[in-house]
Amino acid sequence: MDIEKFILAAITTNPKKVPCGVAVFHCDNKEEMEKITTNLEAILDGIAHSLTDELYVIVKH
Amino acid sequence: MSEYTYPIFFGVIVGTATRIYMLRTDYRQYPTYLHGKIIHVALGFIAAGLGTVAIPSILEEEFTAITFLTLAASQFRDVRNMERNTLNELDNYELVPRGKTYIEGIAIAFESRNYLVIFTSFLCTLGYLLFNIWGGLIAAVIAIFISTKLMSGGRLGDIVEVEYFEPRFDGPGLYVDNIYIMNIGLAERQKEVLRYGMGFILKPKNFDSRATIANLGQRQAILHDVSNALGVYRDSGTPALVPLAKRDLDDGRVGVFILPQENDIEKAIKIIKKVPTLENAIRMPKEREKKLEER
The missing domain is CATH 3.30.1360 (Gyrase A; domain 2)
Structure with a gap:
């Protein structure tokens, strides 16, 4: 079975909401979170999706 | 020169011209490259030749010659495979890919257009031999009209x-x-x-x-x-x-x-x-x- 979509990284400002089994980037505020997400999106060639205001995931489609 | 020389030339010219007409490059930008066009014009020429010689073969009761048309069918199926493979390879480098369904549609069109050329040349030579060059020309106009109708499908x-x-x-x-x-x-x-x-x-x-x-x-x-x-x-x-x-x-x-x-x-x-x-x-x-x- 081929997995077509998978989470490459998670970026969060809330350490309590950290998912397991994926690279996590902790940020101090939303501004930093947006900056890191923008860079990671370009580096990983994935799409940044917002799950909540405190949690972004980069997904390979 | 035999009595069939001019009708055969006529059929081949009209058939090849039909293929060139059907190969016009449009907004879909395919085929734009010269060598791609040469391949299809050359195959169109072969198709025109096959359609044309079928009539003299029938008139001369050389029925085994007609079996060459089956060989042509397998050749043109290869044209479909060739187009499919080429477009699939190119699709990986498109910013917005065509998709396999579109590619299959284009490949089918390339194959079927060769059959339309055979049909056109067949009718032209028949018209020329049964009547005269004017009969051939009328048959050409009818065949090109039918080919144009058949080659253009529906729109969204x-x-x-x-x-x-x-x-x-x-x-x-x-x-x-x-x-x-x-x-x-x-x-x-x-x-x-x-x-x-x-x-x-x-x-x-x-x-x-x-x-x-x-x-x-x-x-x-x-x-x-x-x-x-x-x-x-x-x-x-x-x-x-x-x-x-x-x-x-x-x-x-x-x-x-x-x-x-x-x-x-x-x-x-x-x-x-x-x-x-x-x-x-x-x-x-x-x-x-x-x-x-x-x-």
Whole structure:
């Protein structure tokens, strides 16, 4: 079975909401979170999706 | 020179000319390259020759010569495979791919056009031999007219109504009218999408067309053609900037989101309406009901 979509990284400002089994980037505020997400999106060639205001995931489609 | 020389020349010339006419490059930009065209003109010439010599073979009662047509059929099937393989390879490097359904449609068209050339040359030579050159010319006009009719399929504008809707965000969700397209998290990316993005709703005119536009290959063909004609605001490494088409499950409408470089609504609507209805995407679930009712 081929997995077509998978989470490459998670970026969060809330350490309590950290998912397991994926690279996590902790940020101090939303501004930093947006900056890191923008860079990671370009580096990983994935799409940044917002799950909540405190949690972004980069997904390979 | 035998009595068949001029009719054979005539059939071959008309057949090859028909193939060149059917090979015109249009907004889909295929085939644009010279060598690709030479291959198809050369195959058209062979097809014209085969169609033409069939008539003298029948008149001379050389029926075994006709079996060469079966050989031609297998050759032209190879043309389909060649086109399919080439386009599949090229598709990996497209910013907005054609998709396999569209590629299959193009490959089928290339094969079938060679058969149309055989048919044209066959009729022209028959007309010339039965009557005279004027008979051949009349047969040529009829055959070219039939070929033109057969080579052009349906258009999307025949089966759907197209309406423009400005894309909008509800939180991170991108919408065209009320159809959800995708989740875009970054505010910066959302601004880009709102700046360059355009949304269209395709409303099916009947139940059959609802099934046709639901086909993923048909939807990809729309995205490819529009992006091809209007340009696309996209590059490698920006996967969030991707044109998409999603379906409203309640009523079968399709929301098309595109990122053109030229933001011309009227032109985009015109292009969407001119997208070919792919043979492999056409569904007619109501056709069977109609036939059953007629019985």
